[in-house]
Amino acid sequence: MKISLQTVLDLLHSIMHPLSPELVHHLQRTGLICWYLGHRAGFDSATINNAWLAGMLHNIGALSKAYPFNKDRGSDFFEEHGRLGISMMSGVRFLRPVTTLLETRHADALGYSQSASPHSWRLVHMADEFELWLRGIEGDYVAQRHNIISGFLASSRQWPTSLIEALKDVSHEDGFWFRLSTPSIQQVLRVVSPLNDVVLDHHDFLEVCLLISNIVDKYSSFTQAHSTSVAHVAAKLAELYGYDAYTRDKICIAGYLHDIGKLCIPLEILEKQGKLEPDEYAQMKRHSYKTLEMLHPIAELGEIVPWAARHHERLDGSGYPFRLGAAALDIPSRIIAVADVFTAMTENRPYRQGMSSEKALIILQEEAANFRLDQDIVNLVSHNISVLRPLVTMN
Numbered sequence: 139m140k141i142s143l144q145t146v147l148d149l150l151h152s153i154m155h156p157l158s159p160e161l162v163h164h165l166q167r168t169g170l171i172c173w174y175l176g177h178r179a180g181f182d183s184a185t186i187n188n189a190w191l192a193g194m195l196h197n198i199g200a201l202s203k204a205y206p207f208n209k210d211r212g213s214d215f216f217e218e219h220g221r222l223g224i225s226m227m228s229g230v231r232f233l234r235p236v237t238t239l240l241e242t243r244h245a246d247a248l249g250y251s252q253s254a255s256p257h258s259w260r261l262v263h264m265a266d267e268f269e270l271w272l273r274g275i276e277g278d279y280v281a282q283r284h285n286i287i288s289g290f291l292a293s294s295r296q297w298p299t300s301l302i303e304a305l306k307d308v309s310h311e312d313g314f315w316f317r318l319s320t321p322s323i324q325q326v327l328r329v330v331s332p333l334n335d336v337v338l339d340h341h342d343f344l345e346v347c348l349l350i351s352n353i354v355d356k357y358s359s360f361t362q363a364h365s366t367s368v369a370h371v372a373a374k375l376a377e378l379y380g381y382d383a384y385t386r387d388k389i390c391i392a393g394y395l396h397d398i399g400k401l402c403i404p405l406e407i408l409e410k411q412g413k414l415e416p417d418e419y420a421q422m423k424r425h426s427y428k429t430l431e432m433l434h435p436i437a438e439l440g441e442i443v444p445w446a447a448r449h450h451e452r453l454d455g456s457g458y459p460f461r462l463g464a465a466a467l468d469i470p471s472r473i474i475a476v477a478d479v480f481t482a483m484t485e486n487r488p489y490r491q492g493m494s495s496e497k498a499l500i501i502l503q504e505e506a507a508n509f510r511l512d513q514d515i516v517n518l519v520s521h522n523i524s525v526l527r528p529l530v531t532m533n
Contacts, residue, residue: 139340139388141438143232143333146346147194148324152432153353156401157201164269166323169193171265173330174314178304181257187332189261192236196262199223201356226352230345232338264301267294272318279315340387347394357401360409360487363531367485369393370529372477378518379469389470392445396474399428399447411489426450427459445470449478452510464509472512476502479511480519484530492530495523 155162172193176186199222224240227233239258271290275282287309291302308314317326328334338346351366373390381389400408403425407418414422430447433439448462448471455463467475480502484492493501499520506516519526 139343139438139440139442140337141343141436143191143336143338144328144331145436145438146338146343147191147331147333148328149432149436150195150346150350150353151324152435153350153398153401154198154201157353157357161197161200163323165194165197166327167269167272167318168196168262168265170317170323170327170330171268172261173332174308175265175301175304176261178307179257179261179300181261183332185257185261187336188235188239188258189265190332191233192239192258192262193265195223195227195233195236196240196266197223198226198353201353226356227349229348232342232345233349260298260301264297264305268305279319280312283309283315340384340391344387344391344394347391350398351394354398354401358405358408361397361400364481364485365394365397367481367530368396368474368477371481371526372473374522374526374529375473375477375515375518376470378522379473379515381470385470388442389445389473391439392442392470392474393477395433395442396429396446396449396478397425398432399425399430402428409488423450423458430459441470445474449474451475453512454509456510469512469515472515476511476515476519479505480526481530484527495527499523 151162151166169190170193172189173186176189181189224237227237227240239262268290271294272279272286275286279286287306291297291305317323320326347369348366351363351369354361354365355363369390370393372393373386376386376389403422407414407421410418426447426449430443433443433446436443445468448457448467451457451460451462451467451471452475453464453467453472455461480498483498483501484495486492502511502516502519505511506513
């Protein structure tokens with residue numbers, strides 16, 4: 139599996155969007171400003187690439203539905219969300235240059251000197267500040283371009299001369315302002331991105347899945363660690379079934395991604411402790427379809443997409459969202475379904491302890507006997523419970 143880094147960023151933004159559309163818009167515009175200023179300042183491609191990537195992810199620690207993203211935050215907010223963002227991206231090796239950059243990203247806001255900071259840091263910092271400044275501008279940017287630039291430079295810190303001149307220069311281009319104000323900015327990013335030709339393999343994407351799981355964990359205490367556990371259990375079941383390492387990794391990725399659609403479900407439904415009302419259950423059932431909707435545009439994922447989205451389909455055709463039945467459900471899809479049910483039953487939730495292995499196995503065998511779950515895969519769980527149970531994270 140090969141996938142461009144820009145496509146990965148598109149996926150991350152689509153996952154983050156239900157949590158904070160304002161934040162995603164800020165990240166996208168900051169990245170675009172980085173690209174313009176970097177080119178106009180004559181920076182090398184590595185500096186521009188790192189700044190683009192950092193611009194697209196720099197405020198990821200600020201994800202929140204409870205506290206909408208805005209520019210009027212104090213130093214405590216900068217320090218906390220910067221630290222959290224670095225923590226969320228830890229373990230993703232290809233992001234290491236960016237996390238190193240972001241470790242100093244907010245130092246100036248906190249009162250520290252950054253005289254020796256690299257071009258990438260200064261570029262991201264200025265782009266971030268300028269995007270936030272633009273949020274206070276009403277009306278057409280092009281008609282106000284002179285006042286926008288002069289006001290920003292007069293009100294903000296002392297920027298490097300090269301970046302000041304780059305900003306003044308780019309402000310004369312109408313397309314710069316049109317692109318910043320377009321509602322189709324993601325399409326613009328796909329066209330101009332310097333990362334379209336930077337390709338990741340499935341090992342890299344597995345690390346991206348760690349970041350995705352961290353994003354999902356930010357949403358709900360009910361989803362914390364669930365996808366990680368499903369991924370690990372599914373990968374082990376795939377190994378026990380006899381799949382090769384590459385296929386096991388793809389099944390693991392499907393496990394990580396299977397519940398991203400829950401980010402589109404209201405928290406009051408997702409975290410309801412009692413039985414769901416019919417209309418609430420109908421909304422809850424949308425999550426697997428939303429997973430399909432969010433992943434479908436990424437052609438590089440191939441069969442991983444249906445594997446992830448079919449975790450609530452059942453062999454007898456009683457599942458959702460498409461009531462597919464046995465003929466349409468391949469073995470990896472069946473593995474994800476069993477891993478999801480086993481994990482959901484045995485993991486702890488905020489309002490209850492997880493089931494014992496013995497009780498969970500009884501329910502799994504009943505589901506298999508009723509031709510809802512695959513009997514062979516359920517047998518793998520039964521015969522290897524001592525290996526599988528520790529893979530379920532207990533919060």
